[in-house]
Amino acid sequence: MKNEKAVVVFSGGQDSTTCLFWALKQFKEVVAVTFNYNQRHSLEIEVAESIAEELGVQHHVLDMSLLNQLAPNALTRSDIEIEQKEGELPSTFVPGRNLLFLSFATILANQIGAKHIVTGVCETDFSGYPDCRDAFVKSCNVTLNLALDKPFVIHTPLMWINKAETWKLADDLGVLDFVRQKTLTCYNGIIAEGCGECPACELRKKGLDDYLLEKGVDGQ
Numbered sequence: 686m687k688n689e690k691a692v693v694v695f696s697g698g699q700d701s702t703t704c705l706f707w708a709l710k711q712f713k714e715v716v717a718v719t720f721n722y723n724q725r726h727s728l729e730i731e732v733a734e735s736i737a738e739e740l741g742v743q744h745h746v747l748d749m750s751l752l753n754q755l756a757p758n759a760l761t762r763s764d765i766e767i768e769q770k771e772g773e774l775p776s777t778f779v780p781g782r783n784l785l786f787l788s789f790a791t792i793l794a795n796q797i798g799a800k801h802i803v804t805g806v807c808e809t810d811f812s813g814y815p816d817c818r819d820a821f822v823k824s825c826n827v828t829l830n831l832a833l834d835k836p837f838v839i840h841t842p843l844m845w846i847n848k849a850e851t852w853k854l855a856d857d858l859g860v861l862d863f864v865r866q867k868t869l870t871c872y873n874g875i876i877a878e879g880c881g882e883c884p885a886c887e888l889r890k891k892g893l894d895d896y897l898l899e900k901g902v903d904g905q
């Protein structure tokens with residue numbers, strides 16, 4: 686795949702930043718795409734922009750505010766609490782988000798002559814989002830190839846690994862500190878270690894602690 690071009694769905698968070706580094710190792714040319722759907726923190730777009738710039742990666746920010754128009758949720762509206770009730774999808778779920786993101790990323794790939802699309806979705810630690818599942822991504826890949834009549838390949842390097850293993854992947858790629866210090870995962874918009882209290886911070890910290898423990902390093 687060394688001679689080929691890839692589009693990475695990129696939010697500036699831990700997962701997609703790790704995927705961006707992964708893609709930079711796999712492909713000759715990498716382009717990042719970030720979707721602006723009025724996320725709770727516009728900082729997310731700024732973080733993505735600054736990481737892409739630092740890595741010298743061409744970066745597109747696409748306006749997807751229609752998503753918020755159709756499906757207001759806890760990621761886009763400050764008056765909706767982030768919560769997960771037993772047996773329900775969390776209030777951060779944006780229906781159809783990944784379907785739209787993969788479709789637009791593939792249309793962009795088509796436009797710029799890229800064959801590969803990389804996304805950081807994952808079945809292992811996920812909050813129950815149906816469009817993060819492997820079966821969905823594979824089905825979406827087939828549909829997009831039929832729609833555009835081209836053999837695009839959607840890559841999901843994190844699909845079967847947990848958060849600790851995602852940290853290990855960053856470490857194996859030689860970018861553990863970069864991902865720790867420069868990415869934004871926190872729902873409260875605090876970079877790096879975050880607020881430490883929201884579900885995203887808890888998941889990120891637990892994964893990091895588990896990984897560092899396994900590696901034999903004290904994370905504190």
Ligand SMILES: [Zn+2]
Binds near residue numbers: 870873874880
């Ligand atoms: Zn947080």
